[in-house]
């Protein structure tokens with residue numbers, strides 16, 4: 001059994017977290033290996049496909065990979081993901097049910113927020129780390145910069161519309177620890193099994209934070 005990590009350890013280790021949509025479980029291990037080889041270790045497998053739970057299981061066998069589940073919408077999905085080996089949970093939004101389920105399972109949760117009210121609800125539930133989603137359409141880096149005033153101790157992982165081109169505008173902020181995005185695993189590269197290209201994209205992403 002892998003050692004439990006805190007949400008801060010997850011965010012610091014995964015400065016850039018790939019948001020993965022996996023259609024074929026057979027792609028999971030080679031994809032994870034390519035990402036880890038490129039220097040990207042924290043991997044978020046979204047529960048958006050039938051193959052996702054099997055993909056999590058497969059990825060946990062890859063040395064160096066720290067695998068979590070994304071697009072987790074409720075307690076039942078959280079439990080399934082944890083059972084498959086997910087070491088952290090990401091959700092697009094925040095519900096009390098999900099926050100309680102994560103606490104009960106003892107798994108780090110990065111719940112999605114987009115407004116000050118969302119953050120306040122998260123604080124009430126004992127959360128201090130959030131996914132900022134969808135980042136680019138929710139005000140982007142200027143919005144996060146504004147959150148640093150009232151929520152000085154809160155840290156974020158923005159995702160949604162982030163790429164190599166704009167990631168640095170987020171990393172420039174004191175309340176951003178990591179960013180997430182799907183740009184490291186283009187659909188055509190996955191379909192073609194072009195793991196070399198994915199490794200290159202991972203290497204470029206990992207270099208963003210030095």
Ligand code: 3PG
Pocket residue numbers: 019070133134159160161162180181182183
């Ligand atoms: C998500 O959770 O869907 C991520 O934000 C991915 O967004 P992107 O595809 O714009 O990177």
